[in-house]
Amino acid sequence: MAIRARRYSQARAQAGTNLELAWWVFMRVSGLVLVFLVLGHLYMANILINAGDVDYNYIARRLSNTTWKIYDWVMLSLSLLHGMNGLRYVLDDWVRDARARFWTKIVTYSLAVLVFFVGSMSLLNHDFSKGLSENTRLEHSEGTR
């Protein structure tokens, strides 16, 4: 819930939901999960291999595996939600003008939804295995499962 109230009397009238509490808990729970997912991810992409060697093939191979698809998708959703809610905290703090805050949020949330959509598409809706086995160009218009 955005802060509309400039005065506490207004804030009081607005109160009564547990939404902020829910987000607060979510930040902690998702944070805990992300420690493993994100640090694991970084370990795999930077320590186990040379990040400079990551290429299309690496991606395609990884994204052909259902376990990694799930891993990556959970990481994507959690970190986006976690990060965007964090950004909301920051915007609530820093953008004091209600109108400006509203529009900044519309823009950033749209961007996040877009990224989530594209990311999910690539993870769940795209068959990289085909491209891999042929090791050639992909017909990306197909591949729906």
Add this chain to the structure above:
Amino acid sequence: MYRGREGQWAFFLHRLSGIAILLYLLIHVLNISAAMWGPEVSERLFAIEHTPIFRIGLVGVIAAVLYHALNGLRVILMDFTAWGVRLQRELWYGVWLLFALFFVPALIKIVPEILRTMGVI
């Protein structure tokens, strides 16, 4: 500048690192997803990403994630235990200790790789 102490800087850095990671995350996802459009698109983007500048940037992102994750755990401890608050200063130093413990080996692994791509070694 207000002369706050450890807690204030822990918070500023947590916020800064959080935003930095988010920004990177958005770019990173789009970048990886570009694989959908085939190897050419993908490889073109990777070419940019493999330049030294971007690699150094990535090291920064790793540092940010590491700090944010460790300090996030500190925040969680403070939120759910009584001693977490009492020992917040010590916990913050602990964060830096663990940070160094993880980050230095990572540097030892990654920096030479970057230098090699730059042709320095």
Add this chain to the structure above:
Amino acid sequence: MAHQHDVIVIGAGGSGLTAALYAAKQGVDVAVISKLYPTRSHTGAAQGGIGAALGNVEEDHWEWHMFDTIKGGDYLTDQDAAEIFAKEVIEAVLELEHMGLPFDRLPSGKIAQRRFGGHTKEYGKAAVHRAAHAADRTGHMILQTLYQQCVKHDLTFYNEFHVTDVIVEDGMAKGVVAYELATGELHTFQAKAIVIASGGYGRAWKVTSNAYTLTGDLQAILYRKGLPLEDMEFYQFHPTGLFPLGILLTEGARGEGGILRNALGERFMERYAPTIKDLAPRDMVARAMYLEVREGRGVGPRKDHVLLDLTHLPAETIHKKLPDISEFAWIYQGVDPTKQPVPVMPTAHYAMGGIPTTLNGEVIADDKNTVIAGLYAAGEVACVSLHGANRLGTNSLGDLVVFGRRAGTAAAKFAKSADFHDLSPDVTGDSRERLERIRNSSGKESVAALRGELQQAMQDYASVFRTEELLAKGVTAVAELHERYENIGVQDKGERYNTELMEALELGYLLEVSEATVHSCLNRKESRGAHAREDYPERDDKNWLKHTLVYKKQGKVGFMYKPVVLGKFEPKARTY
């Protein structure tokens, strides 16, 4: 700007807030005017406790409390006031608890009580645990709790409004004029009843436990109108002021077992009050300290103070029960009371005298107890004569709630049956003229320097020991300063938060109350309670068992007298 409220309370300390709450309970429209934010009032500085015969720790009775109060007051206490007080303060303390005041507790869950100076069992046999307390911040908790209740009941507050005049005409109180600090605007308040609760005037002395803002404003405002002030010669010096600043270290420190020592390490109070020693009433202890210093047994390079020794107490007791005063000693003197004795000397502390009132807080205009309709006073500003010639520790906080409540209730009842009075179109005239004169003044006298001289003069001529010669000098000095005050100059001509203007105004008040004080001191030719005349060392019940009413008419100071209300307890010699 003009306002209208049924009851106006001036001052938001313990007495003002109590009065306001109880007035509001009667269903009238109440507003509080205060020159400070309510929680900044000096009631918040009170430390030791509030005395009431709850009997939680040991057997205790209100009669004993009544007796102690009267004896402590050296029999100048009005006994009807003492009786009402000792009975009602029990209920008042319980009521504070019900309001949420976080008193310290006994293992049984009851309110904890500690010993305090002059409070005894069985009419003087031994010290008794009577002071209910919340660590050493009892006053703070009282002030906070009362303000909380005011928030709960949504009372109207005019904060940082400086009252400059009370309109009294034809024997009736009609309204109040106040200056708003934020804007520099003068406001008029029409009221059916007015309760004055503006606190004391310790800032007349150089070394004091009182806040910078305790300048006797309302005493002076009434005094300037020719109304009398009662018993102004009785001003209490608290024995344990942190040397040299004068910040108070509660008597509770001695209640917990602290001991006063001179340079030889002697527990000198054994000589002055063999039974209750360090817990003798304040006037006696303060005199004893002065005598020790005078006889060369003072401590320090200039042998000018004595020591309060707490080092034999468990550190735990000091940290738990006396945390604030330990901190004061540490911050302002660099002394850790668990390890070192603390340097102390008496500090100007409490006005027993003030605006004379009846038992219901009605302000009295003369020696025949004629009341001013609709005008009430309570708290340190007032003199119901509960404290007589010397107040016992913890009796002031009790006074605030007992007589604050009586005044508030009486004011509200009066307001219900009264009408608003028309104020003349020029009610603000006097105040405006005075303020403008100061604001536009460009004389060569500095307010701060004059105030410093006044405080030094009062310290030199009207403190613990007094003589004809000293007091005569005091009278001259104050008169001179009065003249020089006409020639002050201020730099700040602005409207917003012109604190320089306020301080100049307050100096004017200080001069008036100092004048009333030194004249009253010179006038009373006996020693009683806090008033110790070396040239008249004995108490003289034949000629002086009476209250002084000092007033000013056409620039001349005059006196009237009022009999002391006696009763059960016959005046006796006062030994402990």
Add this chain to the structure above:
Amino acid sequence: MQVTLKVMRYDPNKAAKPSWVSYQVEAEPMDRVLDLLHKVKYQQDGTLAFRRSCGHGICGSDAMVINGQNRLACKALVKDLTKKAGDTITVEPIRGLPVEKDLVVDMEPFFEAYRAVKPYLINDEPPPDRERLQSPEDRARFDASTKCILCAACTTSCPVFWVNGSYIGPAAIVQAHRFIFDSRDRGARERFQALAASTGVWRCRTAYNCTEACPREIPVTQAIEEVKRAILYDKF
């Protein structure tokens, strides 16, 4: 010794912006910053405005930013702020509240937050004839938060409050804590309402400036965290 007192001065009637003014003052090591301000006001410039009353840290009038940190002017000693003669002590008004003049700020928003948490005992059960009983342990539970003098040093040191004045602030939360953990109080739920709002306790980012700033040494952040947990456990 001589010290330089650098004060942020501002009179909205005279200037558009605050500006620094330096004064040379004679000071003793044991002097309070409040004494220095008085010296400036009485000897150099009578127009300097600041609040003070008790002079020893119990009325809460004179919180200000001294050498970059929130403190009470009457509790900050010269010896702790300077290393040698000639050093500079800086004094600014506390942040996040509108400046009225020099070091005087508008306290109304602060007290509005205070009032929002219902800072009074809520218990509708008829009181007993004597006191309500409370064990010493129950009394100790909220002891620290009863020390608060409402000086606003904590709230105005909080980075979240600076940038967004609508955060209810640590002082109000401490007040809520004082009652939520009082065994005699029954109003916790009512207070949670104000505290659970988006302007409430969840905005605290545990920056600890409040705890460092509190002149009464109240463990403010700890109190805030206890309130957060109280709300959390109440809901789950």
